[in-house]
Amino acid sequence: MGWSLLYGAASLWWALGGAGYPFGTVADNRASGSVLESSRAEVVAPVLAAVCLAGVVAGVLMVRRRGSGRVRVLLLAVGWAQAIAFALAIPDYTLVAVVVFAPVLVVFAFTGVPGEQHDLGNILYWHRDNLIIVFVGGILWAGATLVYQRRSRGLCVRCGRGGKASARTTPAWTTPEAAARWGRWAVRIALLSTVPYETTRLAWYFGYPLGITPGFLKEMQDTRGMLTIGLSMAIGSVLGGVLTHGLVARWGEVWPRWVWFRAGRPVGLATAIVPAAVMSVVLIPAGVMAIRGWNQPQGWGTTYPAMLWMVWGAALGAATLAYYLRRRGACRVCHRG
Incomplete structure (x- = not known):
């Protein structure tokens, strides 16, 4: 308000x-x-x-x-x-x-x-x-x-469970078993949606005008730092994919050995959910913007791969929700679950 x-x-x-x-x-x-x-x-x-x-x-x-x-x-x-x-x-x-x-x-x-x-x-x-x-x-x-x-609706404000009906059942899709199944599909979709963006930016950095005109590649090569920024975004996208896989991997729930100062301890829910949720939300408007500006004279590589950010954001959001549903346990407010 x-x-x-x-x-x-x-x-x-x-x-x-x-x-x-x-x-x-x-x-x-x-x-x-x-x-x-x-x-x-x-x-x-x-x-x-x-x-x-x-x-x-x-x-x-x-x-x-x-x-x-x-x-x-x-x-x-x-x-x-x-x-x-x-x-x-x-x-x-x-x-x-x-x-x-x-x-x-x-x-x-x-x-x-x-x-x-x-x-x-x-x-x-x-x-x-x-x-x-x-x-x-x-x-x-x-x-x-x-x-x-x-x-x-009379539900718990924190977890969304409960209700006015005395024998209310949990929706089937929110059970940990169901969330594990559709969460894996969400992760796969999220990972695949990043491939075109990563491929084009890596190609440009190494001198291949994939999806763009040779003139535009020359312009980027002549602009100091432009291709390096594209490469860093591609590397960041790959690292983001690795972290996304953690939403369905064992090391996404228990800190692995190579994180020596936390090894063997449970990964806190907020540690995984907060950054993943933030990225899922901010990716969607960027993808929508790319759709609005689809007709670029420099070639399809400038905007078409970025259109999939909308898919990436939605899939990452679904994977994050599935991770939460699998690990949330009993609610500290209503004690259900």
Whole structure:
């Protein structure tokens, strides 16, 4: 509710002609890949303000535990629509870049950015910062709506089990045995969806214009660090695949011997789930952005492999859920399970 109130007030300010509208037309080197990029404030800002106002009203009713029947369905629709719009539809690849390069960005904050960008403000500027704020709002709405959905059905808010019926049974797909089966398929899909991206970036680094024009490869070769960044992203993708496999492997549950300071101890749920869940969510808007920009003159290799990030994110999210269902055990709140 607080986020919607603040962002709605900002949207109203932009609708009235205030400065700082974050989706307006800017120089190409400052533009984002958001679906709202280059839109007009007088058109989009009032809609954003109205959406946020609807969120505030829905939030008040959710907190007061109001709603049953159609009213409950309407509140859930408003909540999930806001979550999807703000977390998945409006953002672009910025979130993936921030997560992947977070350690480097921390270093740059103290040392400055090498090359022409000089300082961190030339990487994280308002057009991009706003997308991070929007994404946070979507995540908050997802959490709030999930809590309301469970509470309004009489389920445990923490684990989702229980219910008003005295003999309620656990859905078959949530049992550890079922989760182990479909979780393995989710991991396979996630791993396969990364192969085209990794293959093209490795080929470019070694001088093969796979999926792009020779001219574009020459342009990247002449731009210092461009192919190296692509190689590092490909290596990061491979490492991400290895960690994804850990969601169905033994070493994903018990620390292996090569992690000598933790060897033999159980892997904490949060240790695996938090990073996997974050990556699964930030990959989807990056894949959606690639779909919107599919028609690139440089060749299919620039965007087509990145389209599969949406599949990667969805499959990784499913694999993470399966991992959680297999290992969650008894709930500390309702003691079920």
